[in-house]
Amino acid sequence: MDPLFVALQILNGIQYGLLLFxxxxxxxxVFGILQVINLxxxxxxxxxxxxxxxxxxxxxxxxxAIAIGLPLALVLGLIVERVMIRLLYARDHLTQVLLTYGxxxxxxxxxxxxxxxxxxxxxxxxxxxxxxxxxxxxSYPIYRLAVSGVCLALVLVMYLVIQKTRLxxxxxxxxxxxxxxxxxxxxxxxxxxxxxxAGAGLAALAGMIAAPLSSVYPGIGEHILIICFVVVVIGGIxxxxxxxxxxxxxxxxxxxxxxxxxxFSSVTVYAVMAVILLWRPQGLFGRA
Amino acid sequence: xxxxxxxxxxxxxxxxxxxxxxxxxxxxxxxxxxxxIMTMAILAMSLGLLVSGVGLVSLGHAAFFGLGAYVxxxxxxxxxxxxxxxxxxxxxxxxxxxxxxxxxxAVRTSGIYFIxxxxxxxxxxxxxxxxxxxxxxxxxxxxxFRPAVEFMGQEILTLNDxxxxxxxxxxxxxxxxxxxxxxxxxxxxxxxxxxRVNEPRMKAxxxxxxxxxxxxxxxxxxxxxxxxxxxxxxxRAVNPALFGWRESGLVLMMVILGGLRSRLGPxxxxxxxxxxxxxxxxxxxxxxxAMGVFVIVVVLLLPDGLAGLFDRKRDAAEAxxx
Numbered sequence: 001m002d003p004l005f006v007a008l009q010i011l012n013g014i015q016y017g018l019l020l021f022x023x024x025x026x027x028x029x030v031f032g033i034l035q036v037i038n039l040x041x042x043x044x045x046x047x048x049x050x051x052x053x054x055x056x057x058x059x060x061x062x063x064x065a066i067a068i069g070l071p072l073a074l075v076l077g078l079i080v081e082r083v084m085i086r087l088l089y090a091r092d093h094l095t096q097v098l099l100t101y102g103x104x105x106x107x108x109x110x111x112x113x114x115x116x117x118x119x120x121x122x123x124x125x126x127x128x129x130x131x132x133x134x135x136x137x138x139s140y141p142i143y144r145l146a147v148s149g150v151c152l153a154l155v156l157v158m159y160l161v162i163q164k165t166r167l168x169x170x171x172x173x174x175x176x177x178x179x180x181x182x183x184x185x186x187x188x189x190x191x192x193x194x195x196x197x198a199g200a201g202l203a204a205l206a207g208m209i210a211a212p213l214s215s216v217y218p219g220i221g222e223h224i225l226i227i228c229f230v231v232v233v234i235g236g237i238x239x240x241x242x243x244x245x246x247x248x249x250x251x252x253x254x255x256x257x258x259x260x261x262x263x264f265s266s267v268t269v270y271a272v273m274a275v276i277l278l279w280r281p282q283g284l285f286g287r288a
Numbered sequence: 289x290x291x292x293x294x295x296x297x298x299x300x301x302x303x304x305x306x307x308x309x310x311x312x313x314x315x316x317x318x319x320x321x322x323x324x325i326m327t328m329a330i331l332a333m334s335l336g337l338l339v340s341g342v343g344l345v346s347l348g349h350a351a352f353f354g355l356g357a358y359v360x361x362x363x364x365x366x367x368x369x370x371x372x373x374x375x376x377x378x379x380x381x382x383x384x385x386x387x388x389x390x391x392x393x394a395v396r397t398s399g400i401y402f403i404x405x406x407x408x409x410x411x412x413x414x415x416x417x418x419x420x421x422x423x424x425x426x427x428x429x430x431x432x433f434r435p436a437v438e439f440m441g442q443e444i445l446t447l448n449d450x451x452x453x454x455x456x457x458x459x460x461x462x463x464x465x466x467x468x469x470x471x472x473x474x475x476x477x478x479x480x481x482x483x484r485v486n487e488p489r490m491k492a493x494x495x496x497x498x499x500x501x502x503x504x505x506x507x508x509x510x511x512x513x514x515x516x517x518x519x520x521x522x523x524r525a526v527n528p529a530l531f532g533w534r535e536s537g538l539v540l541m542m543v544i545l546g547g548l549r550s551r552l553g554p555x556x557x558x559x560x561x562x563x564x565x566x567x568x569x570x571x572x573x574x575x576x577x578a579m580g581v582f583v584i585v586v587v588l589l590l591p592d593g594l595a596g597l598f599d600r601k602r603d604a605a606e607a608x609x610x
Contacts, residue, residue, distance in 0.1 A: 037400050087588065093400055094345050098544055098587045101537040105580030113574060226411045226533070229404045237400055266415035270408055274393055277405070281396040 008140055009255050015144050017251020018151035022206040023224060024231040024243045025158065026199020032175035032238030034192045036088050039100035040080070042225025043107040044200040048073055048207025049216045050111060053120045056211075062125045066208050070201060077200025081193050089192075108218065117218055122211040147209050154202070155244065162240060171195060175238045227254075230273050236286025245284060292550040293598045300552055307458055311451035319454050320522075325562045326457040327518040330464050332542040332554035334511035337468055339540070340548040341477070342504045343484035344395070347403050347536050348410025351390070352383045352509040354531035356516025358417060359383070361429045361526045369433035372447075376435075379517045380510045386413070387509025388502070395501040398487075407533055414531035428527030431520055447521055457518055461555070464511060469551060471507070480504050545586055547593025556594050 027041045051072060055065035084103065088096045123129075124143040131141040162168035170191055173181045182188045207220075214220075231250050235242025250269050257268030276284065311319055331353050338344045359382045364370040390409045394402055417423045434453075437445035447453050471477050482490045483497050490497050520526050529535065538561065546557025564582060568575035590596065 031400060037403060084584075093403060094339070094540075094544065095587055095591070097345065097347060097403060098537070098541060099584055101541070102580045102583030102587065105576050105583065109574050109577035109580065113577070222533070226408060230408050233401060233404050233408065264416070264419065266419055267412055270412035273408060277393055277397070282401070 004134060004138060008134075008138065009259055010252065011140065011148070012144070013252035013255035014248060015148040015151070015251070016255060017248035018148055018155065019206050019210055020224075020228060020231055020251055021244050021247035022151060022154060023203045024228040024235070024247055025240055026195075026202045027228050028232045028235065028238055028240065028243045029171065029175070029195050030199050031232065033171065033178070033188075033195050034085065034089065035178070036085055037093055037096045037100070038085070038196075039097060039225065040103040040107065041199065041203055041228070042221035042223075043104055044073060044077065044203035044221075045207040045224050046107065046111060046221030047076065048204030049211045049220055050115055050207075051204065052208040052211040053122050053216045054115070056122050062122065062208070062212065066205070069208055070205055073204030074197050074201040077197035077204075078193060080200070081196040085196060104222070107221075112218060119215045119217040121215050124212040143212055147213065150209055154205075158240070167194075227269065230269055232283075234273055234276050234283055236283030238287075239283070239285035242283055242285030292552050292595070296550065296552060296595060296598045300555075304458070304462060308455075311454055316450065319450050321562070321566065323450075323454045323457045323522055324519075325559055326454075326461045327515050327522065328539070328542065328562055329461050329555045329558035330457075330518070331512055331515035332539055332546070332558045333461075333464050333468055334508040334515065335539050336543045336546075336548075336551070336554035337471075337511070338504060338508045339543050340553070341468075341472060341484065342480045342501055344398075344501060344505070345403050345540070346394075346406040346505075346508075347533060347540060348390075348406035348408070349508070349512055349539055350533070350535035351410040351413045351531050352387055352512035353516040353519070353535070353539075354417070354526070354528070355386050355413065356380075356383045356513030357520035357526045357530055358423060358429075358516075359513070360435070360517050360520045361431045362423065364431055364433065364435070366432055369436035372435040372437045376514070376517060379513050383513025383516070384506050384510040387506045387512075391502045391505035391509070395498050395505060407536070410531060410533055410536055414528055414533075417531060418528040424527075426528060428525060431524040431526070434521050434524065453522060457522075460514065460518065464514075465551070465555065468511075472551070476500070476503070541583055541586075545590075545593055547595030549592060550595040553593055553595045560594055 023041070023045055026044075027038065030036055030038050030041070048069065051069035052062060052065050055069050056062050059065060059068070080103070084099065088099060124141075124146075128143040128146045131139040132145075133139045160168075162171060170181065170186050173184075173186075174188060174191055174195075178188060181191075227250065231243055231246045234249065235244070235246035249272065253268050253272045254265070257265040261268065280286075307322065310322065314322075331349070334352075335346060335349045338346050338349070356379045359379045360370070360375055363375060363378055390406070394405045394409070397405055418426055423429060434447040436443060437447065445452055445456065447456065472481065479490065479495055479500050482493075483495070483500055487497050490500075516530070519530070542557035542561045543554045544557065545561055546553030546555065550556075565575070565579060568578040568582075572578060586593075
């Protein structure tokens, strides 16, 4: 295979992986700190994608759409945590699975009511339009590079917040032992709300910036949710570092699966998961 | 684990008698609907064995249901009916084998990991059949002829006949119920119930708990395959949605809705949920929204499911469980 082509596929894989990380990090933190399994996390990605489509059509620019849409998504995350998720802290996983399953049905149907079943496209912002021509046949869209850049910047911000600030320290401690953190006088309730809303915001943001890359369609959130579950399981539940490495692994596996074995490309990711779990049932960085 | 109130048992027996008489006067639509519900009840019972028997919450159980349906559709010859004597064992074998492979990985984990793993493997099978050309891709496949039940060259049951298929489903549902009951009373059943209550203790007693969990997972997968066989026989068509997590979630919902404390729970849940679904579908185009709200309300307000409504001695039972 042409080395340039391989290099481009690696870029694609990393870009997809970074995007997955934005979504999976929220999912894994919600598991870690709230001890809640949130099936409806993918719905925030869908909501982000549809907000991007709707607001871009209204305002004419993806920038404005993100500027308006992101606070909306954060507020929605806040409301869902306050009204629904809070009821689940003390309940078993079974209840959590079913309640958030019910939430998905409600969100999906709300999407169908508001936007119908059509597939929509979103235009990339003008300064990132076009692509870089590499050879006569190969080129690389600038917007993909921009998405990778934005994701990397967010990863860096997340790293700094989680590793270097007091808030981050509380989050890390909360993931290890919720009760002890509470005993030390930290308001774990407020921390949980913050983590959930931030996770919802990140997932929605991922949906917004990914909207120009893939089309916006019904069920978009479910597909991404399952892949993010795979990421979280491979990385180890509650581990941000694990989620990062697993996201890149899954992004690359998916991209190369599509190139090398197009017939069964959708299975590659799960095969990777199976192999890793055979070796480490608790995931790469999970605590047994 | 079985806390079926006596009143409920009597009602269930009555229901079976009523069902058995129904084809004499019911309309075609009712027969078809009830056949589907009984198929779902078998599927829900198989998942109930995992959830309330072993304490394993699987969110990918529809995978074995879908596999059972697909194996029948793919293995049936195009120009004649498959014989049930090889088709059914083939379906059961294939579902059990898939459950063995998936289960071998999944039972090594527990809690959230188990839920997510089963979900992921279920989706893997979904995409495998969704993308596979030999299986008809996203359209799925048709089954040209329903399986034939022959004995010494004579057809003894005509599955093409709607009431006959209804009775076969009813019989299989009752058989599944009795078989699971016998299994839970046997030493194997006592062991898996012990695992649900306290796995470390069972390990300390020398039980290879993973092997017990895997066995239960394989049995549940095989029963789900039988339900898939019935589904494909009734509708003569299969499509990838049968594998999907939405289907798995619905089956899990049936188990919870019926109630985990009673072995009748999954059956009650299957009847209730499918009927509610039919009702919502008749009322509105956006019935999934209503289903979502229904699921949320049931989970929040009825932690013991519908069977719990019959159980006035619940608090005493809880004290028992300690």
